[in-house]
Amino acid sequence: MENKKIILTGDRPTGRLHLGHYVGSLKGRVELQNSGEYDNIFIEIADAQALTDNFNNVEKVKNNIVEVALDYLACGIDPNKSTIFIQSQIPELCELTFYYLNLVTLSRLQRNPTIKDELKLRGFENSIPVGFLTYPISQAADITLFDAEVIPVGDDQLPMIEQTREIVRSFNNLYKPILKEPKELLPDNDKCMRLPGLDGKNKMSKSLGNCIYLSDEPEVIEKKIMSMYTDPNHLKVEDPGNVKDNAVFIYLDAFCKDEHFEKYLPEYKNLDELKAHYERGGLGDVKIKRFLNSIIQEELKPIRERRKELESNIDKVYEILKNGSNKAKEYASNKIIEVRNAIGIDYFK
């Protein structure tokens, strides 16, 4: 039999998904899903991981499970092709994490660059919650319990995949080689990896309030785009402008295709021509923002409409999550037996 591969990826349910998620991962996931090259695609809503820094705000995590699911479905994740499941509903993940804890040292966890940044950001440095520090180990369980080999993620997740590979090697050497080594799959356009926020300075992020959400209404999107950061030295239309650190042009790099010019800005053939004019001077910010607005509106309209449709039938969304979780649980319960057997703790065969 042809050896097809398994994909697993996930998100913490801490807020609605935005344009950064869309270009950085959702769009790619839908393409992977529809490519037919994968046997199984697991998409985890990582509520237990979200609790590691929201243990005192369970309501937020709970409410955002369905928001994230709505965003997935609206973007084209198809529950007949992909398995969307909720992490906490798979207790086998906790068991596997417990075995993995033995294979990782404290200093190894403390060296993880993503964890270091996150500890600082959350003010956890002087009093580190163990659950938070060890979430990379639990993430290794997320990946390996489902035999996933392809992990579509942003570059901030690379340390987690590396950690997972180390655990896999230790486990396979120590016990039996039953775990698969995963590999990350980064978005191919590097503009997409870290879409800046509307402020142009930081990555698009809910906590910084610089996002365009997939569920934003058209007027909101327009207002946000028209207020975007461009080049601070491009004061008058005649001034030469910089396209490099200019968020509007970075978004255009991520979204604009030649056919958009035909449709919305026929004076130019393509983005290179537009950029050249901006750099020369004589091209105003309002014009490029209007153009960007047309493109983003076109992209988000079908997503928003589909989301609204689904919102009117939330029971159906919960049904999808329940079915997905049952399917994931079935896979997990077989794999955990294999794990216990590999370790040698299957006493009552």
Ligand code: TRP
């Ligand atoms: N840590 C990921 C994030 O913050 C979410 C996540 C949890 C994940 N488990 C995963 C991603 C497994 C990929 C694979 O976005």
